[in-house]
Amino acid sequence: MAIYSIGDVAERCDINPVTLRAWQRRYGLLKPKRTEGGHRQFDDEDIQRIEEIKRWIESGVPVGKVKVLLSGDNVEVHDGWAALQEEMMMVLRHVRPAKLRARILSAGREHSVDALIDHVFVPVRQRLGLDQNTARTMCSLLDGALIDYVVFCLNASRKKAGKDALLIGWGNEDRTRLWLEAWRLSQQGWRIDVLAEPLDHPRPELFPGQHIFVYTGNKLSHRQQEQLFHWQDQGFSIAAHVS
Template identity: 80%
Template sequence: MALYSIGDVAERCGINPVTLRAWQRRYGLLKPQRTEGGHRLFDEDDIERIEEIKRWIESGVPVGKVKALIEGENVNIDDGWFALQEEMLAVLRLVRPSKLRTKIATIGKENPAEMLIDHVFVPIRQRLGLDQNTARAMCSLLDGALIDYIAFCLTGSRKKAGKDALLIGWGLTDRTRLWLEAWRLSQQGWRIDVLAEPLDSPRPELFPGQHIFVYTGKAFTKRQQEQISHWQAQGFSITAHGH
């Protein structure tokens, strides 16, 4: 039977080697063979298992719950995401930026960006937003670490093949959410640049020849939808992102 290196499997399955190692070491999801030198070797059965793990995760299952599902156990998926939120909050309460950055990077390697945005980071920020005192400082600390990590991810995505685009906040007050959406788009094959300061009007004529995504953080109004259609009719490549 053919055997493949971790680099070959990562390229074939579209999974970072760091993630494959985490799936093995931390979650016991993989059991590759080893060369005499200790290098991992994967066979076709391993690759099928990796694809199965990917399907579970992409369907919204936290990576920590996947092994139980594969083994046929009953699992509450929502509990898994809530547990990850609690882990993040516990690290946040330490008020140690370096530990927070490490935690974000770790879960960022192990879970799809879209799932982390929707099931971990947005809910945590909403929970922190309910408290106007200490939690506001904690949320600000989290936002800084998130933007730092997302900027790193966007830089990496620009080195890959893809389509260039600019993300603009339109009347948006939550700047961190803009960066989270930039991260989401970068995972969909876009090489994203972010206009860090939201605008009252995107003014696509200032960015000729560029594809533009606009994000409002809420449902687009009828007037905004009409304005986007008007810009498109004028030949601008502009798309409403999100709602």
């Protein structure tokens, strides 16, 4: 079995060593072995646990509650966003499409688009992504309901004054996230149309005179950044949408 130092783990998992030490000492999330000299040693199981901890935290779970979740026990949440996430998860577990659509509609009326995307829908989809079996079905159900609702919202926004734009996924296969980002842009005064199929090589020349947003899901690579500058130098109205 491979053994890693704390520096190796920090680089491999893209996390600060100080954070790893805090997860161990303050929160008891990690239990690395020690060398005779007292240096921490991590194995592949530790790496997997660290990645799972990261996913929980990125989904909006406070670090102090992660240990209970890792043990498989239920955790009482007091954070409003976490409570709404749990409500969505409960509806999904019972496979109630009509109730799910109604809850999404209600949440859309109660909260801002940015907050819902960042603190509810994206975290819930990340949590479902931790399980590749039953959760895949629930995630598919959620994705269908989200896209259905976003299409409704985009149609409504096109009836208002605004600027027309086209959103294209660039090298990112997460179609649901693409629609969520279209919804986000529609709240910024854009009347958005979506190219539903993500592209590896967008061709802005096919859309003359249109303003284009490209969404990669991550920071643009060096190659993508150079390509974007090239398109802009050619006179295309194109920009990267960063969520």
